[in-house]
Amino acid sequence: MQLVLQQIMHCPYQGAMKRLYLESKVMELIALRLGQFLEASGGQKRSPSLRADDVERIYRAKEILLQNLTDPPYLATLARRVALNEHKLKVGFRELFDTTVFGYLHTQRMERAKxxxxxGSMTIIAIAQTVGYANRSHFAAAFRKWFGANPMAYLGTSSRKGGLSVAVRDLIFGSRGGRERKRRAFSVSPELGTKRSRYGP
Incomplete structure (x- = not known):
């Protein structure tokens, strides 16, 4: 618990990432304290397959995932970094957090993207890359499956509710003038039936 408290006091992040990090640390503290209480009171005990140092290592693995959403380590690499075998990491992770390692990573990526x-400080492409998606279409599909709307539709809903300023909309979607210039930059050739850029072949 002392380690978690130190991590809270020396949070390395700012803005939205800081909030996500601190929320994670607070939940970790609650889980650790509850576990101590249950054991001390003779109530539900931790699985005999997980020792106290195993639990600490699994929490460390969770922290590594949270800090590396853009390029997370493979499961085997993650297990080595926290000195556990893959099986114990997978089983222990599900036992402690009620989800798989990949499930936790995916949840954190989607919440971070939201x-x-x-x-409103980044474009959709930049956000996709930040949460580990090199392909914008794959990111949009994952976001839509998670939140029920693709990123642009989600932002459009937020905008109509007053959640986004004009400046933010222009940054993410592009200004109206910018969109018009892009539209005019392409014309359709009746002879070829294909799009032809005015700025090049």
Whole structure:
């Protein structure tokens, strides 16, 4: 618990990432304290397959994932970094957090993406890359499956509710003038039936 408290006091992040990090640390503290209480009171005990140092290592693995959403380590690499075998890491992770390692990573990526979208300081492509998606279409599909709307539709809903300023909309979607210039930059050739850029072949 002392380690977690130190991590809270020396949070390395700012803005939305800081909030996500601190929320994670607080939940970790609650889980550790509850576990101590249950053991001391003779109530539900931790699985005999997980020792106290195993639990600490699994929490460390969770922290590594949270700090590396853009390029997370492979499961085997993650297990080595926290000195556990893959099986114990997978089983222990599910026992402690009621989800798989990948499930936790995916949840954090989607929540982080939502926070960055709502903050309005990055384009959708940049957000996709920040949460580990090299392909914008794959990111949009994952976001739509998670939140029920693709990123642009989600932001459009937030905008109509007053959640986004004009400046933010222009940053993420592009200004109206910018969109018009892009539209005019392409014309359709009746002879070829293909799009032809005015700025090049």
């Amino acid at each position: 926070q960055l979208l709502e903050a």
